[in-house]
Amino acid sequence: xxxxxxxxxxxxxxxxxxxxxxxxxxxxxxxxxxxxxxxxxxxxxxxxxxxxxxxxxxxxxxxxxxxxxxxxxxxxxxxxxxxxxxxxxxxxxxxxxxxxxxxxxxxxxxxxxxxxxxxxxxxxxxxxxxxxxxxxxxxxxxxxxxxxxxxxxxxxxxxxxxxxxxxxxxxxxxxxxxxxxxxxxxxxxxxxxxxxxxxxxxxxxxxxxxxxxxxxxxxxxxxxxxxxxxxxxxxxxxxxxxxxxxxxxxxxxxxxxxxxxxxxxxxxxxxxxxxxxxxxxxxxxxxxxxxxxxxxxxxxxxxxxxxxxxxxxxxxxxxxxxxxxxxxxxxxxxxxxxxxxxxxxxxxxxxxxxxxxxxxxxxxxxxxxxxxxxxxxxxxxxxxxxxxxxxxxxxxxxxxxxxxxxxxxxxxxxxxxxxxxxxxxxxxxxxxxxxxxxxxxxxxxxxxxxxxxxxxxxxxxxxxx
Ligand SMILES: CC(=O)SCCNC(=O)CCNC(=O)[C@H](O)C(C)(C)COP(=O)(O)OP(=O)(O)OC[C@H]1O[C@@H](n2cnc3c(N)ncnc32)[C@H](O)[C@@H]1OP(=O)(O)O
Ligand SMILES: O=C([O-])CC(=O)C(=O)O
Numbered sequence: 001x002x003x004x005x006x007x008x009x010x011x012x013x014x015x016x017x018x019x020x021x022x023x024x025x026x027x028x029x030x031x032x033x034x035x036x037x038x039x040x041x042x043x044x045x046x047x048x049x050x051x052x053x054x055x056x057x058x059x060x061x062x063x064x065x066x067x068x069x070x071x072x073x074x075x076x077x078x079x080x081x082x083x084x085x086x087x088x089x090x091x092x093x094x095x096x097x098x099x100x101x102x103x104x105x106x107x108x109x110x111x112x113x114x115x116x117x118x119x120x121x122x123x124x125x126x127x128x129x130x131x132x133x134x135x136x137x138x139x140x141x142x143x144x145x146x147x148x149x150x151x152x153x154x155x156x157x158x159x160x161x162x163x164x165x166x167x168x169x170x171x172x173x174x175x176x177x178x179x180x181x182x183x184x185x186x187x188x189x190x191x192x193x194x195x196x197x198x199x200x201x202x203x204x205x206x207x208x209x210x211x212x213x214x215x216x217x218x219x220x221x222x223x224x225x226x227x228x229x230x231x232x233x234x235x236x237x238x239x240x241x242x243x244x245x246x247x248x249x250x251x252x253x254x255x256x257x258x259x260x261x262x263x264x265x266x267x268x269x270x271x272x273x274x275x276x277x278x279x280x281x282x283x284x285x286x287x288x289x290x291x292x293x294x295x296x297x298x299x300x301x302x303x304x305x306x307x308x309x310x311x312x313x314x315x316x317x318x319x320x321x322x323x324x325x326x327x328x329x330x331x332x333x334x335x336x337x338x339x340x341x342x343x344x345x346x347x348x349x350x351x352x353x354x355x356x357x358x359x360x361x362x363x364x365x366x367x368x369x370x371x372x373x374x375x376x377x378x379x380x381x382x383x384x385x386x387x388x389x390x391x392x393x394x395x396x397x398x399x400x401x402x403x404x405x406x407x408x409x410x411x412x413x414x415x416x417x418x419x420x421x422x423x424x425x426x427x428x429x430x431x432x433x434x435x436x437x438x439x440x441x442x443x444x445x446x447x448x449x450x451x452x453x454x455x456x457x458x459x460x461x462x463x464x465x
Contacts, residue, residue, distance in 0.1 A: 008118045008182075010111065012175070014103055019174060019428035022059070026429050043444060050247075051335060055436065056255065058246025059425040060101040060418055068342035069244055071097060071418075072104045076240055076342050084112040086214045086235055088228060091350075093214050094238035094417060095119065098185065101243060101421040102178075120211040120218065122186035125194075129153060133194045134203070142195045142409045143276035149191045151269035156183060160263040173261075174428035180264040181420035188413045189215060193222035200403045219413070223401075229354055230399035234410075236350060237392065240343045241411050243418025247336075249274035250281065254419040255426060259434040264420055271419060272412050278330070281389075281411040286330035288393035288404035291363060294318045307359050315363075315370045323378055331390025332371050333381040343388035347395060360394040 039054050061071045071079060083092035083100070084107065095115040099107035107115075129152050136145050154160065159176040162168040168176070190206065197204040206222040213221070216235035225231070246255060250271040258267035275281035298314055299306035322329055334341065348368075351361045368386060375384035393407055439447070 023429045056246050058422050060422045061243040061245050063245040063336050065338040072100050084109040089232040091232045091236040092239050097239045097242050098417050116214045119186040119215055120209050122183045123190050123209045125190055138199050142406050145195050146409050146412050147269045147272035153265045157263035157265055174424050177427045178424045185416050188416055189219035192409045192413050196223045238414040241414035250415050251419045256434050258423045275412055281408045283330045283389035284392050284407040285404045287389050290330050312370055315366055319374045332386050334383045334387050338383050340385040341387040344386045344391050347391040355398045364394050
């Protein structure tokens with residue numbers, strides 16, 4: 001029933017040891033402690049986007065408000081040092097992050113190469129998806145094209161086909177979910193490259209996948225980039241955007257839709273529609289278009305020479321203008337983080353190494369000095385520090401990828417690695433349909449009133465005892 005794994009047996013064998021053991025551990029933990037409270041719920045939480053509620057489990061990564069994300073316990077800085085790197089490169093390979101998120105174990109170079117080769121084998125798109133991509137109007141936003149193509153890949157789902165037979169045991173769900181997930185992770189760069197070439201380069205062919213190259217190198221090459229610096233940046237980009245625990249919009253959507261036993265293509269197609277929102281993944285596009293507007297204004301009276309007017313005062317004015325017009329500062333703030341996002345810091349380190357003299361880098365660096373104080377004075381944002389999206393665009397610009405409408409697609413190629421591995425873990429634990437209870441405002445008011453009068457009665461009773 002489970003398709004041939006073409007050389008990925010070591011990964012499957014390891015997972016057949018790890019995942020059932022973990023599921024048993026969870027079962028015993030729940031039997032012993034299932035009734036224990038892990039937090040309180042308030043009225044504000046119900047209205048406030050469920051911020052702070054510990055209401056779901058995600059095994060692949062955990063976010064700390066101060067320290068940032070850890071993939072299976074490892075910080076991004078550690079992963080930059082320990083994950084295998086690409087040939088001639090200095091940055092970690094996304095295939096290594098995929099292995100780590102799946103197994104909880106740091107892969108060897110050999111295991112990482114195994115995944116690179118396996119993904120190259122899985123990359124081909126069905127004809128109807130190629131045709132669909134070629135028929136989209138150029139004006140359709142690249143994220144809408146991406147989510148539509150991913151949803152249409154449902155035709156390839158091994159999970160959906162096996163489920164439809166009616167005789168697939170639940171214990172096999174995770175393997176079928178993994179098969180679909182690996183297929184999807186392999187096909188995403190091909191879809192993204194087709195979108196890039198169709199929309200911005202007159203349908204230039206993407207060329208063939210080279211089975212000897214890693215995913216990042218193949219992806220860059222298909223989009224027409226051969227510069228080793230860009231290839232390495234893309235590898236880093238695909239690693240750092242891959243996962244951000246379970247509650248963010250794209251991860252949560254994948255989990256929610258997947259919990260209805262929709263296959264990974266349908267679940268991730270839905271997630272991409274959330275990633276395409278300006279408060280989530282689209283913020284990387286928003287940052288670049290905001291920076292472009294700032295540069296245009298700074299250069300207005302100067303024949304376009306914005307650099308001459310770049311100083312803290314002129315930037316502060318721009319930031320206040322944005323806030324006073326009721327808009328958010330894109331790339332700043334976060335629902336969970338309360339310090340500078342380590343993903344911002346590692347991109348800053350990359351810039352310091354590879355493009356220290358770039359004017360765009362100077363602009364982004366000066367904003368880092370200016371924005372947090374202003375957001376604190378503004379008094380609304382709980383976190384005045386930059387997130388991942390504040391930095392990514394100018395790195396891509398540096399290497400010639402100037403089409404900002406495309407940036408969130410890169411995020412979408414990366415995010416699949418984390419949220420789909422998380423779906424595999426969820427399936428292996430047999431997590432059920434997600435269905436929290438909602439209430440109406442009259443219902444909440446009645447609930448609060450009843451709770452108050454019960455408390456009052458109790459207090460009164462205790463007075464006479
Ligand atoms: C990959 C990612 O998804 S990272 C996030 C990418 N998104 C952005 O960069 C967009 C800009 N940032 C934001 O809009 C927010 O900080 C979010 C969406 C990321 C987090 O939202 P929340 O958890 O609701 O933030 P928080 O609790 O701090 O919001 C409180 C208030 O501060 C405002 N605020 C938060 N961040 C900012 C900001 N960057 N600029 C201006 N105001 C802000 C909120 O809009 C909210 O205002 P309101 O009370 O008038 O509605
Ligand atoms: O964690 C969040 O809410 C948003 C975010 O940074 C991500 O998904 O990468």
